[in-house]
Amino acid sequence: MASLHRRSFWKNVPENATITIKAGKRIATWKDNRGTRKTAEVIDRNGKDQIRVSGKTWFAKYRDSQDIVREVSTGCKDRQAAQSILNDLVSRAERVRARILTEDEDRVSDRLIEPFGQHFDAYLDYHNAKGTSESHVNGIRVRIDRMVRECEIKRLIDVTQERIERWLSDEAKAGKSPRTRNSYLQALQGFCNWAIDTNRLAINPVSKIAKADERSDKRRQRRALTTDEINRLLFVAKHRPLAEFGRETKRVDNPQGRRTWTKEPLTFDSLPTALDRAREALKDNPDFIEELERRGEERELIYKTLLMTGLRRGELASITVGQVNLDSETPTIELASRDEKSRQDASIPLRADLADELRRWIDRRRAVRLTLNHTTMDAEALFDVPRQLVKVLDRDLAAAGIPKVDSRGRQLDVHAMRHTFGTHLSKAGVSPRAAQAAMRHSKIDLTMNVYTDPQLLDIAGAVNSLPSFDSAQFHQPAAATGTNGVEDFPPNFPLATAKTSPELSVSVQSENPGDSVRTQKNPENKAFSGVLESDADGTRTRNHWIDSQTRPTCKTLENKGPNGDGEPTIHQTFHSLLQKTSPKQLAAAILDVWAPDQIRELLTSLNESLD
CATH class of the missing domain: 1.10.150.130 (Tyrosine recombinase, N-terminal domain)
Incomplete structure (x- = not known):
């Protein structure tokens, strides 16, 4: 049966309580902080007078879906609210038994x-x-x-x-x-x-x-630094710490307080002059000059390492001297998994020139710390990377004349150096997969779309590298006229009649370019219409001249030739044409012009001439 109760606990009798005896029991009476009168029976427990006090929170006791008695706190100090929670617990247990939940x-x-x-x-x-x-x-x-x-x-x-x-x-x-x-x-x-x-x-x-x-x-949209901007930034980073002490003073136009002068801001053009003035002003303190120069060299190396490795600011700050491996065939920086963003160990390869500069930097630090052993040196940080490096970078950008925000609203900050690293990898023609590995990205679209600045890529050069596409290198295909590619072939075959002798007049283009044969063309070309010197008037109309028994044959003309009394025979004309053009072209032209019965007659005549 479900029930509600408050848990009780033992506590010492309050100091202001009055103990009286009622019905043989000791009763303590006192007032709480609100002035409410309280009473409780006093019990001797282990030699101490204590009273049992009920808690304010109601607890519910019920049987769950597995018929196990559970006792849970309702978190309510009001009984009605606690009863509502108990009813819900009982209802849920019943729904589980009924397999509703x-x-x-x-x-x-x-x-x-x-x-x-x-x-x-x-x-x-x-x-x-x-x-x-x-x-x-x-x-x-x-x-x-x-x-x-x-x-x-x-x-x-x-x-x-x-x-x-x-x-x-x-x-x-x-x-x-x-x-x-x-x-x-x-x-x-x-x-x-x-x-x-x-x-x-x-x-x-x-x-x-x-x-x-x-x-x-x-x-916040970042952009990549150009090569010229990188060189200017590195030059300023190296020399600005010392040049700051060589800035000229100028009067304040409208002074608001007691200060009437200020320092001229450094510019890229004024930096060499400021360096000379700083060395002159600090000539009595050579140690300070050396410290400023060391600070500038360190800042230049910080920027260069970020630009040439793609390390994040926090990752570079975690690098110790012992994590720089310069003695192997490929110099690397070993990044521990605890310091890497994706929590994976990484080996960052170094360019040879950067490795040489890091080696000189570490050697100079070891020379200064002669009292420290090698192990202690390996545990030291490679660089003292400021937590607010972005503020230092902003001042270096201003001195180098590099706008922090360009005309498109893209800005430069410390993380933009990682964008610069990825962009110059793509610009150098590195494959996307290799660039992804160098950037230590899990997705290649992050490398290509986020960390690659298209403004620095040679898009025009990429377009110009495409092969040329020109359809003019191919001749326009001729229409399918049945001439099998013959461009100019107006054959004129007026058949021999009583008044004329057989004559073959053609104009052809041979298979070899520029090699064409042209015979004498008749003043009137009747071959295309099939009009003959007879009473027939169509190419498909039965020609009575062909059926004429008086039509001369090739044999009657075989003795006539250029040196004889008549004109060249069909056999002689074909033989002359075959010396200058291919049989394939000649046959195609004949098939296109002549009617079937005319072709049969011609072939018969040729066959007879060969007998």
């Missing part, structure tokens, strides 16, 4: 009413145990704490899609960028996914909230 769903229901902070503390412990970086854990804590506070989330069940979407909408109206809003949403989604894995949630209530489009409103 699963045991997992029932178990999740228990966790939904627990305080949100209890779940969130467990989530942070999970990240710390997993080895998540401290900065990432702090970012999660700050973002979720703010959302919980402003959304008034008390319990896990209070995390709803509607509530979070309303908060994100308010953030957008307040001017927060899409990337910032997405970072909050991503932190909460990660927490909810963990809650599902640990049976605290059945579904992710914020999984269907769409992320804001970061491309449409990108507040």
Whole structure:
């Protein structure tokens, strides 16, 4: 049978209590902090007078779905509220027995009413145990704490899609960028996914909230440095620490306070002059000059290492002297997994010139620290990287005459050096897969689309490297006229009549370019229409001249030739043409012009002439 009760505990008799005896029992009477009169029986426990006091929170006792007696806290100080929770627990147990709910769903229901902070503390412990970086854990804590506070989330069940979407909408109206809003949403989604894995949630209530489009409103877009800008920046970084002490003074135009002068800002052109003035001004303090020069060399090396390795600022700051391997065939920097963003060991290859500069830098540091042994030196940081390196970079950019923000709104910061590294890899023709490995990216689109600046790539040169495409190199195909490619073949075969002798007049183009044969053309070409000197008037009309018994044959003309009384015979004419053109072209032209009966007659005549 389900029931409610308050747990009791023992405590010492209050100092202001009065003990009286009633019905043989000792009764303590006192007033609490609110002035309410309290009474309780005094019991001697282990030689001490104590009283039994009931707690304020109601506990529920019931049988769960497996018929096991459970005793849980309702978290309520009001009995009616506690009774409502007890009724819910009993109802859930009955639904599980009836297989309306699963045991997992029932178990999740228990966790939904627990305080949100209890779940969130467990989530942070999970990240710390997993080895998540401290900065990432702090970012999660700050973002979720703010959302919980402003959304008034008390319990896990209070995390709803509607509530979070309303908060994100308010953030957008307040001017927060899409990337910032997405970072909050991503932190909460990660927490909810963990809650599902640990049976605290059945579904992710914020999984269907769409992320804001970061491309449409990108507040911080980085660009890559050009080669000339890199050289100018390295020159300024090396000499500016000393040149700062050689700046000229100038009067303030409208002084607001007691100060009436200020220093002229350094420029790239004035830097050499400022260096000379600084050395002259500090000539009595050579140690300080040496320290400023060392500081400039270190800053130049910091920039150069970032630009030529793609390391992040935090990763470079974690590098120790012992992690720089300069004695192998390929010099490398060994990045520990605890310091790498993806928590994986990485071996960063070094260019030979950068490796030589790092070797000289380490040797000079060892020479200064003669009292330190080799092991201690290996544990020291390679560079003293300022936490606010971006502020130092801004001053170096200004002195080098490099705009921090270009005309397109893209800006330069410390992380832009990593963009520069990726861009110059692509510009040098490095394959995308090799560039991805050098950048240590898990996805190649991140390397190509985010960390590659298309403004520095030779797009025009890439387009000009395409092969030329020209259809003019091919001759235009001739129409299918049946002449099998013959361009000019007006054959004129007026058959022999009583008045004329057989004559073959053709104009052909041979298979070899430029080799053509042209015979005498008749003044009137009747071959195409099939008009003959007879009463027939069509190419398909039966020609009575062909059937004439008086038509001369090839044999009657075989003795006539250029030197005889008549004109060339058909056999002689064909023999002359065959010496200058191919039989294939000649036959194609005959088939295209002559009627079938005329071709048969011609072949018969040729056959007779060969007998």
